[in-house]
Amino acid sequence: MKFGMRTPSLRKSISARTTGRLKRSVKRQLIPGYGRKGMGVLRDPKRAAYNAVYRRTTFGLGDLFK
Structure with a gap:
């Protein structure tokens, strides 16, 4: 499990912002x-738990400038 700052990636950042409506x-x-709250826990509980912890223990460049 990663703690601290996430490694910045320009390619992933652009991809995330341009995935269309x-x-x-x-x-x-x-x-x-798809897109409903809580469906990740039903689909893959292990991944959902990992993502929940990861989201709380890491931060990105955008978080530094807020």
């Missing part, structure tokens, strides 16, 4: 439960 709306229509 159209793509999300199509997935929401096709995949039942």
Whole structure:
């Protein structure tokens, strides 16, 4: 488990900001439960627990400038 600052990645940052609203709306229509709160725990509990801890123990560049 990582503690502290996340390694910045320009490519991943751009990818996250440019994933479009159209793509999300199509997935929401096709995949039942997509984008609903709590579905990650049902789909993969181990991954959801890891992500919950990771989100609380790390920080990124954006968090430093807030």
